[in-house]
Amino acid sequence: MSIQSYYPITNIWFCLLVVAALEAQAIYTWQFRKMPGAKMAAYSQVCKAIWLLALILASINAGLPAKLFWIAVQKMTVVILPYLWLLFTLQISQQQKLIPSVIKHCISGILGYLLLVILLNWNELIWRQAWLDGQTVMLVGETGQWFAQVYGYLLGITTTVLAVRWVVITAGLRRRQALWYLLAALISWASHFIWKFSGGSIQAMPWGFLINGVFV
DSSP states (O other), X not given: OOEEEEOOOSOHHHHHHHHHHHHHHHHHHHTTTTSTTHHHHHHHHHHHHHHHHHHHHHHHOOSHHHHHHHHXXXXXXXXXXXXXXXXXXXXXXXXXXXXXXXXXXXXXXXXXXXXXXXHHTGGGSSEEEEEEETTEEEEEEOHHHHHHHHXXXXXXXXXXXXXXXXXXXXXXXXXXXHHHHHHHXXXXXXXXXXXXXXXXXXXXXXXXXXXXXXXX
């Protein structure tokens, strides 16, 4: 399996600023929690804030066990966020009926299973080996890690397709609204792939989270 690298974060203060901005956005959005999608939007901002905080705590802790715990928390938010974004898009675009209830329950069940496996690294399904190279955490990923990535990508692709469909089937003000949310989703994809192809550098993620949240 592939080796994952978690490098020390050099822009901690900027990441903390983004965390504060995300929390402020979540609190602001929560005022409209009775509107479709508002709760999921707020939960998504909190999830992104925890994602960044977990990486910060993994970076500043000296011991490997503490680092691995916070990396596990970060990996949990990675699978939670696409799920929340899917629910948000379904609710705000009023496309809930497109996905049968049994499929929604399966998606929720898989999410719960993945969270438990990631937290406990059950049977070493997420990583088999972990060591420190200086302050960089090196992980040898296992099958569970691959499965979690596929799960997240499938949810992300489904959500993007629903966002595109929302643009196509609407007109006027609703279409302009749909275009803004589609653009927000594309920004998330862009920041994710920059993060992946930059060897695990975190630099792109805070900017992607911040811009996405402002658009939403």
